[in-house]
Amino acid sequence: MVFNVERTMQGSALWAVCILVGIFNLACALKEIRWCSTSNLEMNKCNHMKEAFESAKIHPSISCVIAASALDCVKKIANKEADAVSLDGETFYQAAEQHKLKPVVGEKYDQEVGTLYYVVAVVRKSNTSITINNLKMLKSCHTGYDRTAGWNVPIGYLINTGKMPVKGCNIPQAVSEFFTQSCIPGAQHVNFPSNLCQLCIGDEQNENKCADNASERYFNDNGAFRCLAEQTGDIAFVKHSTVPENTDGNNPMTWAKDLNSSDYQLLCRDGSRAEVTDWKACHLARVPAHAVVVRLDTDGTAVFSTLDAAQKKFGITSAGFKVFDSALYDGKDLLFKDSTKEFVLIKNQTYQAWLGSEFLQSLSGLECYSMPNVLRWCTQSRGELLKCSDMAEAFNNKNLSPPIQCVSGDSPNDCMTKIKSKDIDAVTLDAGQIYTAGKLYGLVPAAAESYTNDNDGASYYAVAVVKKSSHNAFTIDQLKGKKSCHTGLSRTAGWNIPIGTLIERGDIKFNKCNIGKAVSEFFSASCVPGANQPDYPSSLCQLCIGNAKGKSKCVFGADERYSGYTGAFRCLEEVGDVAFVKHTTVFANTDGNNQEPWAVNLKSSDYQLLCLNGARAEVNQWKDCNLAVVPSHAVMVHPSTSITAVFDLLDRGQELFGNDTNPNGFKMFNSSAYGGNDLLFKDSTVRIIPVGEKTTYEDWLGKRYLEAIKRIECSGAMIPSTRSSLCLLILMLHSFFL
Ligand SMILES: *[C@@H]1O[C@H](CO)[C@@H](O)[C@H](O)[C@H]1NC(C)=O
Numbered sequence: 001m002v003f004n005v006e007r008t009m010q011g012s013a014l015w016a017v018c019i020l021v022g023i024f025n026l027a028c029a030l031k032e033i034r035w036c037s038t039s040n041l042e043m044n045k046c047n048h049m050k051e052a053f054e055s056a057k058i059h060p061s062i063s064c065v066i067a068a069s070a071l072d073c074v075k076k077i078a079n080k081e082a083d084a085v086s087l088d089g090e091t092f093y094q095a096a097e098q099h100k101l102k103p104v105v106g107e108k109y110d111q112e113v114g115t116l117y118y119v120v121a122v123v124r125k126s127n128t129s130i131t132i133n134n135l136k137m138l139k140s141c142h143t144g145y146d147r148t149a150g151w152n153v154p155i156g157y158l159i160n161t162g163k164m165p166v167k168g169c170n171i172p173q174a175v176s177e178f179f180t181q182s183c184i185p186g187a188q189h190v191n192f193p194s195n196l197c198q199l200c201i202g203d204e205q206n207e208n209k210c211a212d213n214a215s216e217r218y219f220n221d222n223g224a225f226r227c228l229a230e231q232t233g234d235i236a237f238v239k240h241s242t243v244p245e246n247t248d249g250n251n252p253m254t255w256a257k258d259l260n261s262s263d264y265q266l267l268c269r270d271g272s273r274a275e276v277t278d279w280k281a282c283h284l285a286r287v288p289a290h291a292v293v294v295r296l297d298t299d300g301t302a303v304f305s306t307l308d309a310a311q312k313k314f315g316i317t318s319a320g321f322k323v324f325d326s327a328l329y330d331g332k333d334l335l336f337k338d339s340t341k342e343f344v345l346i347k348n349q350t351y352q353a354w355l356g357s358e359f360l361q362s363l364s365g366l367e368c369y370s371m372p373n374v375l376r377w378c379t380q381s382r383g384e385l386l387k388c389s390d391m392a393e394a395f396n397n398k399n400l401s402p403p404i405q406c407v408s409g410d411s412p413n414d415c416m417t418k419i420k421s422k423d424i425d426a427v428t429l430d431a432g433q434i435y436t437a438g439k440l441y442g443l444v445p446a447a448a449e450s451y452t453n454d455n456d457g458a459s460y461y462a463v464a465v466v467k468k469s470s471h472n473a474f475t476i477d478q479l480k481g482k483k484s485c486h487t488g489l490s491r492t493a494g495w496n497i498p499i500g501t502l503i504e505r506g507d508i509k510f511n512k513c514n515i516g517k518a519v520s521e522f523f524s525a526s527c528v529p530g531a532n533q534p535d536y537p538s539s540l541c542q543l544c545i546g547n548a549k550g551k552s553k554c555v556f557g558a559d560e561r562y563s564g565y566t567g568a569f570r571c572l573e574e575v576g577d578v579a580f581v582k583h584t585t586v587f588a589n590t591d592g593n594n595q596e597p598w599a600v601n602l603k604s605s606d607y608q609l610l611c612l613n614g615a616r617a618e619v620n621q622w623k624d625c626n627l628a629v630v631p632s633h634a635v636m637v638h639p640s641t642s643i644t645a646v647f648d649l650l651d652r653g654q655e656l657f658g659n660d661t662n663p664n665g666f667k668m669f670n671s672s673a674y675g676g677n678d679l680l681f682k683d684s685t686v687r688i689i690p691v692g693e694k695t696t697y698e699d700w701l702g703k704r705y706l707e708a709i710k711r712i713e714c715s716g717a718m719i720p721s722t723r724s725s726l727c728l729l730i731l732m733l734h735s736f737f738l
């Protein structure tokens with residue numbers, strides 16, 4: 001990422017290059033660097049620096065500009081009133097995108113290049129069950145409110161990964177509901193929940209409890225660790241150096257002198273734990289070193305050439321002016337951090353590369369807008385886009401806000417990626433996709449569909465439908481060799497649940513992830529839309545019929561007439577023995593409810609369900625005769641999006657447009673005007689409901705469903721563990737192409 005410019009490269013050589021490029025590039029005309037200072041102390045040091053550089057004939061020379069704060073410097077640089085300033089990672093994060101700055105020279109400390117320190121989560125070794133995935137309801141110790149190691153990184157990380165739900169963007173409230181009690185010095189704000197300060201102890205006189213300074217004995221990194229060491233809290237968020245500095249005799253104070261570092265462990269992002277010395281591999285985020293930032297059109301090499309010449313003359317060993325020392329000016333870390341050992345040229349001059357993905361993710365978790373300006377909805381087909389545009393217009397005509405904006409995504413996977421990167425805000429996904437969205441993209445449920453009009457009806461039942469027949473009344477135990485109809489590959493009711501069930505029952509045996517082959521050997525023929533891929537046996541597509549022209553056979557989507565719930569049921573009616581659908585599918589397509597020629601004369605009483613106990617039941621007995629309860633489709637969003645705002649908008653919308661007989665034109669839960677089914681929402685949706693307490697994908701999916709989907713991930717016992725994660729990945733990738 002960064003390298004030291006070769007020592008042999010002289011300033012004059014750089015200028016020679018610049019003269020050539022200079023005709024076309026104003027950046028090279030940098031004769032003077034206007035350095036930005038944020039205080040009188042910095043201004044004093046800067047003026048000394050300017051004189052020292054002048055006397056050493058360092059070019060480009062510098063001059064000094066004063067500003068009110070680091071962010072003010074950023075604005076001055078953007079306005080071309082200043083040229084350079086050294087920023088910490090958080091300020092740079094706030095400034096980089098909006099003001100188009102790039103990092104050109106990094107400060108290097110005792111760490112490796114690019115790193116200031118690592119933020120770690122420390123626990124007592126004796127509390128063996130704690131991992132990063134089960135912090136809820138623990139007691140927590142923090143360095144301070146709004147501080148990097150104790151708040152911004154860990155809380156941002158927990159929000160960004162969906163581990164900590166945030167309602168209405170109220171982060172202090174979310175933290176107070178996540179940890180039972182905490183000590184977060186500085187969180188004694190009147191509007192903050194009081195348990196954020198509950199573990200704090202104040203000074204020796206028990207005063208100044210929760211103060212934002214050293215009067216609170218649990219303040220800062222050492223204090224937060226003390227809070228853990230005294231067993232007040234279960235977990236502490238601190239710098240990687242904090243435990244070594246306070247254990248094994250390194251801190252003589254009473255509370256620390258007998259502590260042994262081997263009694264503590266770190267929690268890693270992957271759910272494992274590690275010894276406190278393993279912080280390089282096991283941390284929440286690497287905090288980037290401070291970096292000198294400039295406008296995109298400034299020649300970074302010229303800035304480096306000045307600083308590099310300066311560090312050779314005025315570095316650590318200098319007798320006169322010292323660039324990395326602030327003591328002479330009665331200050332600390334003036335212009336540069338005093339702990340800087342060296343300046344390094346930054347090679348990849350993008351803020352993303354410099355800040356690093358862990359740090360970026362953490363900070364983006366904290367970005368919370370109480371109400372988004374617009375709600376960008378991810379649409380995945382032309383029909384969806386048309387319906388979405390009508391919805392946006394209908395909502396807008398009724399002054400519902402925020403306005404909806406319709407954006408095209410290529411696939412559920414694409415929508416998830418764009419929501420994760422905050423380019424899109426919301427998409428409706430089925431349970432299988434919710435699993436992927438939560439596990440791999442950190443998205444959270446914001447609202448859900450209800451098909452029954454009650455709030456706990458946020459689920460449907462996966463059923464196996466067969467034709468009623470007195471001479472061939474086969475049961476679930478006799479499915480082998482039958483012809484099967486599926487809604488689609490990796491779909492919940494059509495694939496994950498039935499195949500997971502048949503694996504659990506021992507009917508389908510598979511190993512090494514060859515699930516397609518195993519299914520093709522179990523059924524004699526099938527239609528599994530989406531299985532038209534090279535590594536799937538052709539019998540999985542054998543029953544499929546494609547579109548009206550006979551094209552697009554076995555594709556996933558409306559072009560295959562046997563795809564989706566209605567398609568799978570039609571497949572049963574026309575060619576199959578069993579259809580894996582949901583409990584409402586039969587009713588939606590029989591007794592006159594579907595007027596298409598193939599369905600118009602069908603009667604629900606001609607169908608039955610296969611029960612897990614080997615019986616058959618009538619189609620209205622789905623509550624007792626099903627393969628699994630399935631959580632309903634949910635609107636998934638980035639964890640920093642206000643789920644209250646999303647639900648409120650949809651709720652106000654459905655009051656006007658939810659009912660199919662509404663007089664307002666648009667119908668939220670009817671796709672017939674757009675030539676499709678289940679566009680944006682399932683057509684069987686009765687209304688949109690809030691997710692309530694189920695604010696993570698795991699809460700939403702529930703234990704039973706999670707078990708079923710995990711079985712399908714081919715993580716079976718027969719698979720060597722090294723392969724299983726690869727298998728998981730392959731299957732997840734397949735599920736992306738729904
Ligand atoms: C951790 O261990 C301590 C005793 O060693 C115990 O009091 C505490 O309840 C444990 N905490 C958790 C979360 O297991």
Ligand SMILES: *[C@@H]1O[C@H](CO)[C@@H](O)[C@H](O)[C@H]1NC(C)=O
Binds near residue numbers: 208212214215
């Ligand atoms: C800490 O802040 C409190 C006010 O919150 C103040 O009373 C106290 O003197 C401060 N202590 C130190 C050491 O600065």
Ligand SMILES: *[C@@H]1O[C@H](CO)[C@@H](O)[C@H](O)[C@H]1NC(C)=O
Binds near residue numbers: 262
């Ligand atoms: C810390 O504990 C370990 C094992 O319990 C022991 O081997 C080691 O000597 C202890 N270190 C100190 C400094 O007491």
Ligand SMILES: *[C@@H]1O[C@H](CO)[C@@H](O)[C@H](O)[C@H]1NC(C)=O
Binds near residue numbers: 348
């Ligand atoms: C610089 O870093 C960014 C973000 O990490 C990356 O996308 C880009 O490819 C990198 N460029 C080079 C030239 O390495």
Ligand SMILES: *[C@@H]1O[C@H](CO)[C@@H](O)[C@H](O)[C@H]1NC(C)=O
Binds near residue numbers: 671683
């Ligand atoms: C959807 O709307 C169309 C036309 O307005 C209507 O004929 C149809 O019955 C509706 N579908 C459902 C499932 O209500």
